[in-house]
Amino acid sequence: MNPVVEEARVRETEVVEKARRRGFTAEYKLRVLAEAERCTKPGEVGALLRREGLYSSLLSAWRRQRDAGELSAGSLKKRGPPAKVPDASARRVAELEKQLAQTQVRLKRAEALLDLQKKVSEILGVELPKPDEEP
Incomplete structure (x- = not known):
């Protein structure tokens, strides 16, 4: 097969990494806002946005957040x-439900063993004592 065709086929099926949402810290937002406020000449804000890879709508949203006091330290x-918040009683209920499920599994296993024991005693002709009788 032609190596160029094979290389093109490999490039076609290449899986690209999934895009991730960018996150900005409050310090970064405040720094960019301060720098945008210092811009006085036409086109300086646009150059700032291009350099940082941001949209003008982000500046508007960040200004609103700053004016509402949402950009103070630790308030994001x-x-x-x-x-x-897990409640102590809810945790206890979950723990008890887990224990109940385990106990039910053990009960089913014990009942299956008793049924097996009854069948084996019938096959061998051994008479088992009744539940109300003492052995």
Whole structure:
């Protein structure tokens, strides 16, 4: 096979890495905002955005966050619903449910062994004592 064709085929099937969302720290946002505020000549803000690889909409959003006081140290909110704090009673219930499931498995195994014991005693002709009788 032609090496050029094979190389092209390999390049076609190459898997690219999945894109990731960029995250910016509050310090970085404040630094870029301060630098944008210092820009006075036309085109300086655009050059700043190109150099940093940012969109102008990010500057607008970051200004809103700064004005609302959301860019102070440690005040960045995490995305998504708030994490649920595990309750002590919920933890105890989960623990008891796990124990119950284990006990049910052991019970089924014991019942299966008793059934097997009954069948073996029937085959061998050995009479087992009744549950209400003492051996």
